[in-house]
Amino acid sequence: MTLTEPDLAATSPARTDWGHLWPHFTRLSSPRVPVITRGEGAYLWDDRGRRVLDGLSGLFVVQAGHGRRELAQVMAEQASQLAYFPVWGYGTRPALELADRLAAAAPGDLDRVFFTTGGGEAIESAWKVAKQYFKLMGKPLKHKVISRAVAYHGTPQGALAITGLPAMKQQFEPLTPGGFRVPNTNFYRATEHADDLEAFGRWAADRIEEAILFEGADTVAAVVLEPVQNSGGCFTPPPGYFARVREICDKHDVLLVSDEVICAFGRHGTTFACEKFGYQPDIITCAKGMSSGYAPIGAMITTNRVVEPFLHGRTTFPHGYTFGGHPVAAAVSLANLDLFDAEGLNQRVLANEQAFGDTLRKLLDLPIVGDVRGDGYFWAVELVKDKATRHTLDADERERLIRGYLPEALFDNGLYCRPDDRGDPVVQVAPPLISGQAEFDEIERILRHTLTEAAELL
Template identity: 80%
Template sequence: MTTSIEQPPAGVPDATAARAADHLWMHFARQGRHPEAPVPVITRGEGAYIWDNRGRIILDGLSGLFVVQVGHGRRVLAEAAAKQAAELAFFPVWGYTTPVQAELAERLADLAPGDLNRVFFTSGGGEAVESAWKAAKQYFKLVGKPQKHKVISRAVAYHGTPHGALAITGLPAMKKDFEPLAPGGFRVPNTNLYRHPEFADDPKAFGLWAADRIEEAILFEGADTVAAVFLEPVQNSGGCLVPPPGYFERVREICDRHDVLLVSDEVICAFGRHGTTFACEKFGYTPDLITCAKGMSSGYGPIGAMIASERVMEPFLRPGVAFPHGYTFGGHPVSAAVSLANLDLMEAEGLNQRVLDNEAALGATLRRLLDLPIVGDVRGDGYFWAVELVKDKATRETFDAAERERLVRGFLPGALFDNGLYCRPDDRGDVVVQIAPPLICGQAEFDEIEQVLRQTLTEAQEVV
């Protein structure tokens, strides 16, 4: 639903776009934009919608970046930030605390499964992953197994951009410009069932096969050298790869058998995205460490965390032991206060249950797109879905490099936005469009998402 209000006169450049073009180094973006393709400028948000500088209303089908669980413009969160900033805007957790940092740590420990009771704050998700790897390596040194330092993760999985997190990330193209990276990251197959049609009639067998590849990698590298396995409950990169039945049960068994820590990377999946505070609960496993960020504050303040089990924490509590690691803005008091208010708001509005009640409807609405020749698969869970695009539906053939350039970087981002939907075309694996609306959305927004996708993907068929 795109409407136009107060558009600048034709040929008159927007001042914000011009400033950005001259001075803003944007993230994950090509900087050399042509003047005829100015930087999109987002000016405000309310509920599930955002407005651009031309007055157009666009449905935020990605929650900003899998972040804005409670929607835009929630005054109660802005007020919580202002109140905390007026009282105490900043103090670090470097041997000190503030009331909101201590309260948020206790709140997260109460919400986390099992005995994951100790919270290490960061200012974002990549820092949380970095912290978890460092904690795992030091943990094994403290318990007398200093050779255990390697990490197993999945092909195509994204775990962040710091050098350590990037070494865990399973995307070679994303890493090549920054090599050499921290040593010790190794990859296993992911759980893309669509790309393993031989298991189509037995997804449980596929889950066990994929999990067993993790044990195979641990044994190949040597169990005495592997510290941790990093897995997202539902893998983001590659397009919402849902765990098959039995997968995480087997992974937990494998990690226990070889004394390897299981890290649930929930930077995207936590805080209601799948209808539970932590998605590992929904998929039936208890990890040793959780990494989280994004939805903790619904994006109203930058914050992340690593949450550790009592087992992992025990050697760090010994006399004279320190974890020589931290971040200036980790657990920032304003962000902590906003996070507490955000968790209160999510609880008051029953957003976890709302996701559980509506996830089937969102999936069914998106699966209507399977009648389009360009749509090969629709998959996901909760409010986290992907539409995989193909060149040939019968053979599942994907697009070549030139076609990806035209489709993923040339056509889809602008066309989707112009048609009234902000979401994410992505080809870090095969070509997908990712959908992750705010948790306040319902059937009306689902229908609008499907209608814009249908219009745009129909147009995309002509492009490729």
């Protein structure tokens, strides 16, 4: 029996405190405790019976939408047959089949799949395999990783060292040594080649080579980049950027890691976003949309080149996770990818991405909106204090809007999305891939109303 919204509100009174729950990335002093009770399609319901458009796919995860009973049924059937067994020296049918499916979908010879339970673990695995790979290849000094300023790559100690957000690291230092930063591709804030996108992209890519040479090419193992950078607000790659990065990595024998924890599985209209942006990585890290969030799963996918030295003698990659390749998670991921094929979700994103961008760009007439940028179903609206000068919000204004007013106001107005200021202040939207023009219009309408009110607080 499915409860109606009034029934849900009556049987589950709204919480007024966190109780024993320690929420992630949240102030425990926060007085508001939203409780989400169910989801269907592109919508969520809370314990007060309110319907809210899920404008962030949970956390860039729920590609196929909420409440897919066919996926739940697959999970139940797999759990009744084999609920758990590790892939430590053994295989399960779902894990083997999913590895085959991912290898077939990945570009080039990205043929070997190492399962994790999330994106941070996949990044951690990629750095560790890069270090061991070069030791096996007789280059033991190659251990450093280069990533971009403001980029987020996860919270484990290694992944956090690759993350380019100083404020996220301060409480946990010293971190794993070896992480170094280069400029990102935020063309809206460009100080070099601000009038030429392609030249700016070449300049940004060349900073990677500059960093490799500065650190010493014999010490650098990997460059880790997202196809579209999340933190800072959906920085897309300029034309020619990734071709130049690939050239630099090949020249200096450095592995190129495509961090597709957010960008894979249809977020940009392809199974892996590196395909859309025209480059061949040595390693892909992925998670989130692989199962549409129906069970936790992630993966590191490597080329034959990377796995080759591990194939001989007594060599082992001494690394793993208890729940990596979990049979229920793998089974539901296979069913989720079947839905992608049956419903043409990648094609849907490619067909609708222009309309989504055009709808969001209507917000550029608001004084508080400086830029709208993104790709596929992954967009950001940057907020400014002065549109003409691009002057950003100060610390007090960010506190008042990004952490104070906007999260609650947007939710109360019917939209769950992401106000964020880990770089410049933005509101990010990334709805489920089943969304269309009706949802785009609803997102724009709620953003317009809420941001108009927010501007009055500056």
